[in-house]
Amino acid sequence: MSDEKQQVSRRQFLNYTLTGVGGFMAAGLLISPIRMAIDPVLKESSAGDMANVGLSVDDITAEPQRIDWTIDQVDGWYESEVNRAAWVYRNENDEIVAFSPVCKHLGCVVSWEGSDQHPNEYFCPCHDGRYYKDGTNVPGTPPLAPLDEYEQEVRDGMLFLGEPKPRGEA
Numbered sequence: 001m002s003d004e005k006q007q008v009s010r011r012q013f014l015n016y017t018l019t020g021v022g023g024f025m026a027a028g029l030l031i032s033p034i035r036m037a038i039d040p041v042l043k044e045s046s047a048g049d050m051a052n053v054g055l056s057v058d059d060i061t062a063e064p065q066r067i068d069w070t071i072d073q074v075d076g077w078y079e080s081e082v083n084r085a086a087w088v089y090r091n092e093n094d095e096i097v098a099f100s101p102v103c104k105h106l107g108c109v110v111s112w113e114g115s116d117q118h119p120n121e122y123f124c125p126c127h128d129g130r131y132y133k134d135g136t137n138v139p140g141t142p143p144l145a146p147l148d149e150y151e152q153e154v155r156d157g158m159l160f161l162g163e164p165k166p167r168g169e170a
C-alpha cells in the first residue's frame with residue numbers, strides 16, 4: 001500500500017470549483033422560467049366556477065326563458081371569454097330548472113316552442129329534434145338523451161349556474 005496522499009492539482013481544484021458554482025448558478029437561472037412555464041398548468045381551470053347569470057329568482061316563471069351570459073375561462077395558458085346560454089323555468093314543484101340549449105343529437109341549439117307544430121316543447125331545427133318541457137327527448141326524434149341540466153344555486157336572490165351535466169338516456 002502506498003502512503004502517498006492524493007494531491008489535487010490546481011487545475012483540478014479550479015475545475016471542481018467552477019463546475020460546482022456554474023451548476024448552482026445555472027439551476028438558479030432556470031428555476032424561475034420553469035416555474036413561470038408550468039404555473040398555469042398547476043392552477044385549476046376556472047371552468048367549474050358558478051357564475052351569476054344576471055337573473056333574479058323572482059323573475060323565473062313557469063314559462064321557459066332563455067338567458068345568455070359569458071364566463072372568463074382560464075385553461076392553462078389560454079384565457080378566453082366563453083358564451084353560455086340556458087333555458088330556465090320553475091317546474092310544477094316550484095323548483096328552478098336550467099337546461100343547456102345544446103341539442104343532444106349533433107349539437108345545434110334548441111328553442112322553446114321553436115316550432116308552431118309542436119307547442120310546449122323545445123325544438124331543434126337541424127333535424128326536427130324535440131324535447132318535452134322537462135328536457136326529456138321525445139321518442140322517435142333524433143336526440144337520444146335529455147337536455148343537459150346546469151348545476152345551480154341561489155345567492156342573494158340571484159341565480160348562479162355552473163356546468164351543464166348529462167342526465168342519462170331517456
Ligand code: FES
Nearest residue numbers: 103105106124129
Ligand atoms: S342536432 Fe338537433 S336534431 Fe340533430
